[in-house]
Amino acid sequence: MRLIEEATVLEHVAFGGGYRRIVFRAPNISRAAAPGQFVHVRIPQLSREALRRPFSIYRADGDELHVMYKPVGRGTHVMEHAHRGDVYSLIGPLGHGFSAEDRDTLPVCVAGGYGVAPLSFLAKRMRRKGVVFIGARAAPDILCTDDFASVGWDVHVATEDGSLGERGLITDALDRWIATRPAGPTPEIFACGPEGLMRALTLRAEKHGWQAWLSLDRPMGCGIGACLSCVQRLRGPDGKEYWARCCTEGPVFAARELVWEHA
Amino acid sequence: MRLIEEATVLEHVAFGGGYRRIVFRAPNISRAAAPGQFVHVRIPQLSREALRRPFSIYRADGDELHVMYKPVGRGTHVMEHAHRGDVYSLIGPLGHGFSAEDRDTLPVCVAGGYGVAPLSFLAKRMRRKGVVFIGARAAPDILCTDDFASVGWDVHVATEDGSLGERGLITDALDRWIATRPAGPTPEIFACGPEGLMRALTLRAEKHGWQAWLSLDRPMGCGIGACLSCVQRLRGPDGKEYWARCCTEGPVFAARELVWEHA
Amino acid sequence: MSKAPDMAVTIAGIRMKNPVLLASGTCGYGPEYADLIDLNALGGITVKGILAVPWEGNTPIRLTETPAGLLNAIGLQNPGMEKFISEYMPFLRRHQTAVIVNIWGRTMEEYGEVAARFDDVEGVHALELNISCPNLKAGGMEFGTDPKTAAQVISLVRKRTRLPLIPKLSPTVHAIAQFARVAEESGADAISLINSVPAMVIDVERRRPVLSNGVGGLTGAAIRPIAVRLVWQAARAVKIPIIGMGGISCGRDALEFLIAGASAVAVGTATFLDPGTALRVVSEIETYLQKHNLASVRDVIGTLEVS
Amino acid sequence: MSKAPDMAVTIAGIRMKNPVLLASGTCGYGPEYADLIDLNALGGITVKGILAVPWEGNTPIRLTETPAGLLNAIGLQNPGMEKFISEYMPFLRRHQTAVIVNIWGRTMEEYGEVAARFDDVEGVHALELNISCPNLKAGGMEFGTDPKTAAQVISLVRKRTRLPLIPKLSPTVHAIAQFARVAEESGADAISLINSVPAMVIDVERRRPVLSNGVGGLTGAAIRPIAVRLVWQAARAVKIPIIGMGGISCGRDALEFLIAGASAVAVGTATFLDPGTALRVVSEIETYLQKHNLASVRDVIGTLEVS
Ligand SMILES: Cc1cc2nc3c(=O)[nH]c(=O)nc-3n(C[C@H](O)[C@H](O)[C@H](O)COP(=O)(O)OP(=O)(O)OC[C@H]3O[C@@H](n4cnc5c(N)ncnc54)[C@H](O)[C@@H]3O)c2cc1C
Numbered sequence A, B: 001m002r003l004i005e006e007a008t009v010l011e012h013v014a015f016g017g018g019y020r021r022i023v024f025r026a027p028n029i030s031r032a033a034a035p036g037q038f039v040h041v042r043i044p045q046l047s048r049e050a051l052r053r054p055f056s057i058y059r060a061d062g063d064e065l066h067v068m069y070k071p072v073g074r075g076t077h078v079m080e081h082a083h084r085g086d087v088y089s090l091i092g093p094l095g096h097g098f099s100a101e102d103r104d105t106l107p108v109c110v111a112g113g114y115g116v117a118p119l120s121f122l123a124k125r126m127r128r129k130g131v132v133f134i135g136a137r138a139a140p141d142i143l144c145t146d147d148f149a150s151v152g153w154d155v156h157v158a159t160e161d162g163s164l165g166e167r168g169l170i171t172d173a174l175d176r177w178i179a180t181r182p183a184g185p186t187p188e189i190f191a192c193g194p195e196g197l198m199r200a201l202t203l204r205a206e207k208h209g210w211q212a213w214l215s216l217d218r219p220m221g222c223g224i225g226a227c228l229s230c231v232q233r234l235r236g237p238d239g240k241e242y243w244a245r246c247c248t249e250g251p252v253f254a255a256r257e258l259v260w261e262h263a
Numbered sequence C, D: 001m002s003k004a005p006d007m008a009v010t011i012a013g014i015r016m017k018n019p020v021l022l023a024s025g026t027c028g029y030g031p032e033y034a035d036l037i038d039l040n041a042l043g044g045i046t047v048k049g050i051l052a053v054p055w056e057g058n059t060p061i062r063l064t065e066t067p068a069g070l071l072n073a074i075g076l077q078n079p080g081m082e083k084f085i086s087e088y089m090p091f092l093r094r095h096q097t098a099v100i101v102n103i104w105g106r107t108m109e110e111y112g113e114v115a116a117r118f119d120d121v122e123g124v125h126a127l128e129l130n131i132s133c134p135n136l137k138a139g140g141m142e143f144g145t146d147p148k149t150a151a152q153v154i155s156l157v158r159k160r161t162r163l164p165l166i167p168k169l170s171p172t173v174h175a176i177a178q179f180a181r182v183a184e185e186s187g188a189d190a191i192s193l194i195n196s197v198p199a200m201v202i203d204v205e206r207r208r209p210v211l212s213n214g215v216g217g218l219t220g221a222a223i224r225p226i227a228v229r230l231v232w233q234a235a236r237a238v239k240i241p242i243i244g245m246g247g248i249s250c251g252r253d254a255l256e257f258l259i260a261g262a263s264a265v266a267v268g269t270a271t272f273l274d275p276g277t278a279l280r281v282v283s284e285i286e287t288y289l290q291k292h293n294l295a296s297v298r299d300v301i302g303t304l305e306v307s
């Protein structure tokens, strides 16, 4: 059930690494939200004619719905001026998220950029404890480590400049962990981040025969499955390829169904 | 000399009658401004693609430039949210205003709506004292009477509901004054307000053979004479009709040159 | 307050409770927006373009934002007529709203084939014939930009179906009046205007078009003044009714089209911004009619005075 | 930082210090903006359309704002060629910038007459031939929407002047490539694209068009994606250079046109919002070239990669 809700801004603060957090009062969407889902946000200070912008749900606590964002373009730069009391129209919860159900695998989260937001929400909703890899350029960009630590996860951090955690790419840290990890349950990957990272994880999951769930990012029109703008190529169980909508069948897809190259 | 100036909002307050006043720090335009001239204002919170809006200069005191406006549409509604410290781009002073020079006539100002703004500025810059007629629907809409009283002008007020001053239209009050006025110098009319009022004053000036200077309002593109959008029909001294630009040859025109009906 | 104005209109024989439709391609096949808006309160719904066979559409990126507009090149992805009929028609039939099926073909014959198939599908009120989609490398657009071809395809489809036929015309022709007359003479029962306007946005960093297809179709408020002009010009040229669209987001916008001569309107892009747009348009038209003491929405249609 | 990129371009034999012009009708005859911008820093200035005799233009209202756009129906008001030459050419001659005179006629012969008159006026670098103005009840637009008439008028003017000739084409034709080829074959030295798009806004309270002329021309950011598409299609069809315009307000916008194939660009509506737009466009193009290690602006022209 998708809802449309006039949400009041309760809090809006800088978060580190250029990210900001907005806390909305959105009781209906919040109570229905699951990890990996997103809200489609109308930014009131943007021109009346502007499209909504999709943002992952970072937290859903009672009436409160948290979103984490980075000012990168026209819409998010305007969002920077959101004030307590402003009213935003949200559509949500949207999309098909991560499963937080118990399984006999070891959850391994891999986050780049705003990807920590849905994954933090996932860790909080999972009963299992897992391993999380958070990568960024430098120390200040590493966010939300406490979210995972506080629920007992094993946190790995990698920065390109080595200013925090291991030096190098997040995939390097992951590869080292894979090479040296102790025996135990089979890893299952949950990831969200830039497309390059998602492709790299697809390869690793394939190589090791692990399940991997990847959240993808596409320009979106409607957010609810009507416009067919946000598609990703998938290969179904019957081997046939087709376009799936990131806003409806996704944004989280099983890595083994993803078809990355399509003419 | 037209200037473009990044003006900082120093003050922004409600004014009465639904009007608001913005005080800008605009030292260069302010020092060059004359009564009846206007500034062409880019409203920063409006979309990047929006046109500038023209506003009469209400006061020019040293570095301070005052504008009085009423929220009526998209742009002015956004202006309501102007904050101290916001930066507005102004082009000005623009147009051909009222002459504040000494002459042997009795200045008679007639103001409707925002028309009190340029006329108040005019009264302040004139050495002569005159008579001013301010009309509106009801008492709260009558603005700036003190501006005129404080420089020794004779203030007449008319409201349609009779809640302040004489009951009726401003032109009724003017007509009564005309009918009963004591002997003295020939009146010379200076006016700004809705087009209906300007037409009514054209008739009266013609009937009595008085000079009348009327400030007209037209949708404006460039504000500086380049686009030819803001034209008013005039009849030149040679009897030939032509289009004059309100932003350049106007907004103040001699009533006797105005041609109101044009197919 | 006077009594509620009569909002009903009849177009091409379809009686609609009000003149506000959802535009093809912006409301899926019906169920997508059903959680968010009451489809029964709409005049009608125009489903996304249907072909005889399933169609893949274009590679992403398929959409980008422009000043006050939206550029898309979906490329008419659709499940094909059989899957559409079995999967979505039962849902649509359960609703009390006019169902207009937007169809297209890669060849003249295919247009006819799709039209014929819908002739005996229960619950379909009319066919909208897309001869003006800018997002296909071949076909689509070409049928709509040459008067002779337009006449041929409309006449052919006319012969294959008893359903009311509503060709959707291209906005990129100079003489829209001529095309409107061609449609009328070829047996159209109404005309839809406008489809999206061919346009392009370039990513200057990569020196490539933002959309993989290169060219896309511009929609939304940016094109509204162009659409109003075309509807006005077409309405003066023909007797059949016009369904006007292009950038409608409020009652005032819709009224521009009605006054210009459209007998109904469709809301497209604005639904993405506010799913309730079409329903708000309905109530804002009602408010306008009451304010102007007009008993029926039909009293504003084509009332533009031009000096 | 690498050395300053070479911004010079040569179009139709006119060497310009940079590829950024002011568009006809948006910068008057030169003096209007002279207080606010340094005309010498521009690639060139295109003056408002000039006729053989003085022309009144339309009754106001002549202009209204639209979403991200501007609708105007000035109706080509101008003082006529003789007054323009005596009153404004001395001012323009004093400046170090290319002067392009935009001309029009009510008949074919009149186009020729105006063109011939400028042949021996010192300081005129080229003629822009407006065959696409939407704001005249007759003439103007009609010349630009039929390929045969367009060919005739361009050929005729070609015979009457030695000045470089730049027809300005209509955006409301379907096959712009065809018109571009017609212009090239008829002797044009360059092409200007696009003129404003015919459009209409209705005042629903009065049920009349907002503009007294009824239809006006839409300009500004709203039409930019349409203009970029047309420039790209025209550039692929001809060898003569194209001057691209339509909604340019920053370097990035201008680069879309250059990459699409325009050899120069013009800034129109955006000058009203920010008089310094054209000069900012120049410096933003320079910054882009430096960032991309390109020695000359000519290295980006027509570099669009389409898959
Ligand atoms: C399912 C989903 C969840 C997301 N969650 C978050 C989140 O939690 N936090 C966060 O900061 N961001 C998130 N994003 C990305 C976010 O939607 C974009 O950053 C935002 O729309 C940019 O808007 P803008 O107006 O600031 O940028 P624009 O000015 O629109 O564009 C800036 C740049 O980003 C590109 N862009 C615009 N929209 C998108 C998009 N939807 N996807 C990819 N690129 C785009 C543009 O092409 C341009 O290059 C998410 C996107 C999706 C699809």
Ligand SMILES: Cc1cc2nc3c(=O)[nH]c(=O)nc-3n(C[C@H](O)[C@H](O)[C@H](O)COP(=O)(O)OP(=O)(O)OC[C@H]3O[C@@H](n4cnc5c(N)ncnc54)[C@H](O)[C@@H]3O)c2cc1C
Residues within 6 Å of the ligand: B038, B053, B054, B055, B056, B057, B067, B068, B069, B070, B071, B072, B073, B074, B075, B076, B077, B114, B117, B216, B217, B218, B219, B220, B251, D065
């Ligand atoms: C020389 C001049 C001086 C002015 N001085 C003042 C002033 O001191 N204080 C003040 O409050 N207003 C003044 N105005 C009017 C002011 O410019 C308009 O109210 C303002 O532009 C409306 O902008 P908006 O975006 O709020 O309205 P919009 O949304 O643009 O329009 C609201 C309504 O006003 C009409 N409109 C828009 N612009 C104009 C215009 N320029 N002239 C007439 N009608 C218009 C529209 O057609 C519409 O009906 C002046 C106008 C001119 C030409």
Ligand SMILES: Cc1cc2nc3c(=O)[nH]c(=O)nc-3n(C[C@H](O)[C@H](O)[C@H](O)COP(=O)(O)O)c2cc1C
Residues within 6 Å of the ligand: A221, A227, C023, C024, C025, C026, C048, C049, C070, C072, C074, C076, C102, C130, C133, C168, C194, C195, C196, C219, C220, C221, C245, C246, C247, C248, C266, C267, C268, C269, C270
């Ligand atoms: C994403 C998208 C997809 C569309 N798909 C179709 C389509 O399949 N068939 C069609 O005839 N029109 C299609 N259109 C055009 C719309 O039906 C409508 O004509 C156009 O969008 C103008 O209306 P608007 O400005 O209100 O969106 C589509 C428009 C959009 C935005």
Ligand SMILES: Cc1cc2nc3c(=O)[nH]c(=O)nc-3n(C[C@H](O)[C@H](O)[C@H](O)COP(=O)(O)O)c2cc1C
Residues within 6 Å of the ligand: B221, B227, D023, D024, D025, D026, D048, D049, D070, D072, D074, D076, D102, D130, D133, D168, D194, D195, D196, D219, D220, D221, D245, D246, D247, D248, D266, D267, D268, D269, D270
């Ligand atoms: C107010 C106005 C007047 C114009 N007058 C002319 C004209 O006289 N001749 C002409 O060829 N184009 C004229 N144009 C069109 C512009 O030169 C230009 O082609 C168009 O505005 C697109 O550019 P823009 O979107 O940057 O404004 C005019 C445009 C505007 C806005």
Ligand code: FES
Residues within 6 Å of the ligand: A219, A220, A221, A222, A223, A224, A225, A226, A227, A228, A229, A230, A231, A245, A246, A247, A248
């Ligand atoms: S955003 Fe419209 S279908 Fe996904």
Ligand code: FES
Residues within 6 Å of the ligand: B219, B220, B221, B222, B223, B224, B225, B226, B227, B228, B229, B230, B231, B245, B246, B247, B248
């Ligand atoms: S507003 Fe452009 S000429 Fe007056």
